[in-house]
Amino acid sequence: MEIVKTLHSYLAYVALAVLFLAVANAIIGLVGKKIFTMGKDLRLSLFAMILCHIQLLVGLILYFVSANGLKAIQALGMGGLNAPARLLAVEHPFINIIALVLITIGWSRHKKFVEGDKKFKSIAIFYGLGLVLILSRIPWGQWLA
Numbered sequence: 158m159e160i161v162k163t164l165h166s167y168l169a170y171v172a173l174a175v176l177f178l179a180v181a182n183a184i185i186g187l188v189g190k191k192i193f194t195m196g197k198d199l200r201l202s203l204f205a206m207i208l209c210h211i212q213l214l215v216g217l218i219l220y221f222v223s224a225n226g227l228k229a230i231q232a233l234g235m236g237g238l239n240a241p242a243r244l245l246a247v248e249h250p251f252i253n254i255i256a257l258v259l260i261t262i263g264w265s266r267h268k269k270f271v272e273g274d275k276k277f278k279s280i281a282i283f284y285g286l287g288l289v290l291i292l293s294r295i296p297w298g299q300w301l302a
């Protein structure tokens with residue numbers, strides 16, 4: 158379904174931008190020894206997590222409706238996928254699910270801490286790792302083409 162792909166494609170800009178802002182904000186807060194506020198800091202981290210989860214759900218749907226997702230594996234078999242096809246059908250979905258697990262861990266860990274530096278550190282490390290993983294498996298050529 159073209160609409161699911163279009164949604165996944167555009168939401169990716171928003172989700173990645175807000176995730177990047179959350180990571181940058183956490184690093185700045187950590188390095189600057191700032192107080193973790195319930196306003197900006199909490200909201201930005203939560204907003205990033207929610208957007209990434211929506212993107213994950215749309216991605217899961219896309220995986221079942223797109224010709225480049227599960228259908229590609231069914232048609233060609235795992236061994237029959239070339240590198241670009243494997244990126245879309247295997248690596249991108251798999252790595253992004255792991256990235257979302259890390260981001261979710263970062264979010265729930267941050268809640269356990271009272272100290273601002275530990276909260277910022279949890280967000281910076283886990284969201285940061287998630288962001289790097291996601292960026293490492295984006296089908297750049299196809300997305301920006």
Ligand code: HEM
Pocket residue numbers: 162165166169172173209212213216217219220223224225226245246249250251253254257291295296299300
């Ligand atoms: C959570 C972070 C994610 C981001 C930022 C992201 C981003 C993207 C982007 C930018 C594209 C290229 C879109 C285009 O060609 O215009 C794409 C394609 C795709 N994504 Fe994701 N994605 C994410 C998660 C997932 C997950 C979890 C799955 C599946 C379980 C998934 C399944 C797919 C599939 C199957 C395609 C290829 C669609 C096609 O060519 O028909 N994505 N994704």
